[in-house]
Amino acid sequence: MKFIEDIFNKLRPDFEKGGKFEFFYPLFEAKETFLFIPAHRTKSGAHIRDAMDSKRLMSTVIVALIPPLLLGIFNVGYQYLKAAGQPIEFISAMLLGLRYVLPIIIVSYAVGGVWELIFAVTRKHEINEGFLVTGLLFPLTLPPTIPLWQVAVGISFGVVIGKEVFGGTGMNVFNPALVGRAFLFFAYPAQISGDKVWTVTKVDGFSGATPLLVASDHQSDSVISAIQSYGIEAGLADFSLPNMFIGLIPGSIGETSAAASLIGCIILIATGIGSWTIMLSVALGGLAMTLGLNALAPNDASFLALPFHYHFVTGGFAFGLVYMATDPVSAAATSIGKWIYGFLIGAIAIIIRTLNPAYPEGMMLAILFMNAFAPLIDYLVIQKHIAWRMKRAKA
């Protein structure tokens, strides 16, 4: 790899201070550190450093995103073939899925990447690798039918308003990917909600609701049987519990499979990158709130009567729990704070789902809501800590 090294060494003076491309140093730095761990030596403090850096950190999250990504791609093709009444083959489903999902991901990375670069260059800092995660998380939260220009607008809003206006990576209050999604959700609701957008299809007038939509609006005696029987009649969907767990149902690209998210969850916890505290507390919060609402449900037909395992496998609950709630920048930073933060996300997500008929999916809003409160939670935890210090000093 000596020749690549030589190229970089030759180009370096042009990009460093005083060079003709000084302006684009962040781009040079990003490419160089992508290919090499440079021999930059420690200058002060600890003489040796951990092998973990932000590239490794973010790429581990990317690896954890691969299961929902692959399953999402397959599922887009699967739903297409199913709606068209064609036989389902693995290869053709994957190819169809790629045909629709890949452009969305490419647009997300390309447009978001340009914004990253613009801010890195004008602010004169390195390109932060966190965008690699945002750029993939965002498309996975979108329906496969999303117009590409909306992807571009959404990621732009997410990166610029969600992150850069707060000062860039590490300073943002909200998760940028969710800010982008929330923007699209409120600005262009027709393309991101309802029963027409979750399946890519050429069949005219096709409608394919998500299980949550069914649960919020049905005529059956029991909410469970309403979900389970929904697709069966039309032969279009199978909302059985195992099928919803695996994720072969209509929905946003990456969120349909609780199973894939759980594999990602295992990767994140095993490597110590994702906070298990937050994941567990989101689940506990959701469970506690569901049990409470189950007790309040007037009858079995009510959305309130839906048991927790249904909530877990439908919509973005599992995906949000594993990948969104755990974003360390927008989450609470103290360990007690993480328990409170996660618990409230789970609880609020269920409240929004069941008590607010306008939004059958509550995970995104719950996480954004708690993002806003995370600094307050930390503040209270820190104040408590300071009070303990004061008390200790007097003792």
Add this chain to the structure above:
Amino acid sequence: MSNFSLKQGYDIQLNGESKKDIEPLPIPKLFGIKPNEFKGIKPKVVVKEGDLVQGGAPLFVSKDNPDHCFTSPVSGKIKEIKRGHKRVLELISIESDENNDQIKFKSHSPEVVSSLTRDELLPDLMKSGMLAVFRQRPFDNVADPLVKPRDIFVSTFDTAPLAPDSNLIVKDNESYFQAGLDVASRLTDGKVHLSINGKRNDVSPAFSQAKNVAIHQFSGKHPAGCIGVQIHHISPINGRHDVVWYTTVQGLISLGKFFINGTCPNDIVVSISGSAATDRKYFKTYLGANIESIVRGRTEGDSVRYISGNVLTGKKVDAIGFLGYYDSMITIVPEAITPEFVGWMRPGINKLSFYRSYLSSLMPGKKFSIDTRLNGGHRAFVTTGDYEKVLPMKIYPLFLIKSILAGDIEEMEKLGVYEITEEEIALCEFICPSKGNLQDIIRYGLNLIEKEG
């Protein structure tokens, strides 16, 4: 005896441990004292280049208290008084006459030592420069003779990577060590707290059966051996004026020798360790000895870094530099030279990491030979909750760091800045994926407080 079992921490597994064997070295030709190692004093030089000095003769004194001296370790000629930026005094080097001629101070029998009063001890401690074996917290300044410390703390074990074994250092010096403890106990109205390693069952009786002290047992990974962590658990520092002193095993041995023999002892034991060192063992050498006299012929590789101290908190020194006054080890590690192609994408069998994202985490007990690579670029703080895993103190390191970056002194005080120094935060710095310079930040915060208020 109280027991503390600390859960948080991390032992960095490095190759290059020293053999438990002490080799005496001849007295070196060149010595150096670095005045900026004695934090908190404004040094005023009292010698000129070319002057002849005896061991124990003052080289410089504190501007605020001219009786508080810092002395020459050996007899010889002042070779150079080196000043740096803004005329800050950087180095006083002494060419040894190889006679090791020492000024005589009062000597005492061991029994008498334990009955001397603080007022009887202090004048000799200040005049001989021996007071410098004590440092104080908060701030990690050299002990101020005008302050009576609440307590005095001693850690008898070092958990830092490749740290020397104090059992070996105290061997044959047990009575001096106890005399040192006796002296320390006279300098405070409080207690002398002695911490011993709870993970070992062969702790030297000089430590486990020490008299005139309160003994505490600490078990845990690094930084369980750090004095700040121990103070936090035994009897925490509660404010700026809650001053405690601390010293080391070698410091106490020297102190004992000084009062019993009546001369400033200048012999110390230093270990050589690290993956770029050969002939790794312990050497009996001298305070302020030049590095080359110790490491010559004991390194391998073209480009190595000499560190006076351990890999986390030690100072980089040139071969022609000098051993730090408070250091009892020299670590030699390879410098990073060649870039590593797609390093961050590799499975990482040879990558040392606190996290579990490299394959090496599946090989517990494996030891690593790593170089001085930063392993990444400086980034904004992103992750949370990691620092806490390696800092066994009830403190919020990230919030403290941020309050320092914001220059908010009141907030720093509330968050416990007085309990922390570079030593305690160093492991957080090691594991930081954003490669923040946390030790510098902590020192910046402490300096800011000292300067402004």
